[in-house]
Amino acid sequence: MKALEGVKILDFTHVQSGPTCTQLLAWFGADVIKVERPGVGDATRKQLVDVPGADSLYFTMLNHNKRSIELNSKNETGKEVLTRLIETCDVMVENFAPGALDRMGFTWERIQEINPKMILASVKGFGPGKYEDCKVYENVAQCAGGAASTTGFLDGPPLVTGAQIGDSGTGLHLALGIVTALYQAAKTGKGQKVLAPMQDGVINLCRVKLRDQQRLKAGPLKEYSQYGEGIEFGDATPRAGNDSGGGQPGRILKCKGWHDDPNAYTYFITQAAVWDKICDVIGEPGWKTAEEFATPEKRLPHLDAIFARIEDWTMTKSKYEVMEICNPLNIPVGPILSTKEIMEDEGLRKTGTIVEVEHPERGTYVSVGCPIKLSESPVEVTRSPLLGEHTVEILSEVLGYDGEELAKVVESGAVGDVNKAAAE
Ligand code: COA
Secondary structure, three states: OOOOOOOOOEOOOOOOOHHHHHHHHHHHHOEEEEOOOOOOHHHHHHOOOOOOOOOHHHHHHHOOOOOEEEEOOOOHHHHHHHHHHHOOOOEEOOOOOOHHHHHHHHHHHHHHHHOOOOOEEEEEEOOOOOOOOOOOOOOHHHHHHOOHOOOOOOOOOOOOOOOOOHHHHHHHHHHHHHHHHHHHHHHOOOOOEEEEEHHHHHHHHHHHHHHHHHHHHHHHOOOOOOHOOOOOOOOOOOOOOOOOOOOOEEEEOOOOOOOOOOEEEEEOOOOOHHHHHHHOOOOOOHHHOHHOOHHHHHHHHEEEEEEEEHHHHHHHHHHHHHHHHHHHHOOEEEEEOHHHHHHHHHHHHHHOOOEEEEEEEEEEEEEEEOOOOOOOOOOOOOOOOOOOHHHHHHHHHOOOOHHHHHHHHHHHOOOOOOOHHHHO
């Protein structure tokens, strides 16, 4: 038994934000029916192609455990099929450009008429307001959500991060909204609209930066490196390089091999509780009693000097040795892992966070499995569907079309070319 077994999701999502959400729901056991444009499908199927003729990793890594139906939702018969799907499913998830669903004729009012219990979950770039009609991609959301202005170094331009907080981050927010709405619907019998704007999702993830924005009124942000460097603060939360962002100062420091290896670095946190142990490890026992380092507050203006000395030590060790030495002492450190190292990590493979998946067009590829572990709802990652692979199965098994109806739908062109043998 899977947690969301029995829940049917009409997955009208594409690209990244929506698909990450429905992929999670599929991993938790929902039956996710991905509706795709006949002959075309989700645009990512053919973007950043690495194996000619095969679905791209962009698509396969975001659409595991789903079924695919090709359906032209602008064709009359296609609209009838979509109506039947709306009747049958519990949740409809979409991340079209604003207004696209209305233009297809499926307004919220119409959807409620068809199925009053339907939960309509949407990702949009912005919430209601002056930007609500804009099309938005990942980096736009990172910029408009406050992440870019607070990422990077003080003397450089704003930076976007490699973590897809605008797309996958919003997908996560949407998934929580959907599960919450399902929980409410179980009690009220009513559906509702769930909206996760990408800008809002990024702002939520930048909460501590908005904390700092308000703290500026009370004076300089003393835990930021720029305080120790004597650089004045402006009127907005500044870029903080690799400063920790919390009450415990931290930095990224070079490790042995940094000249040749771009990832030979460690994150090092000078947590107050283990200050004495840090002093001993780096060979500065005298710092334990030095007046200028006596309290965390007193150390703040000296962070550059402190981390420079710690780096002298970390540069004599590999990033893994730093971990091995510091961990038993409860000094929080973390190696900078490359994507290659992560993909080869045995521990992550054991927990199912890194998985190998078989695909008929690609062979074996590595993917990211479910990052959330439910003890009573284990996840088995299965490959993404080929375009329209389940068209006939969905029409007949989910919607109950008989042979004649099936033939009519196929003839109308609403579902693209189906495998004739399967249709018969
Ligand atoms: N049958 C027929 N038409 C279909 C269809 C189907 N199965 N699926 C999609 N379409 C149509 C849509 O109705 C739309 O037509 P319209 O413009 O005539 O109304 C058209 O395909 C294109 O959809 P759209 O969403 O505008 O795609 P796009 O490629 O132009 O824009 C985004 C892509 C991501 C920018 C846009 O969808 C968007 O802003 N989404 C919301 C924010 C978001 O999720 N962004 C992150 C993506 S990772």
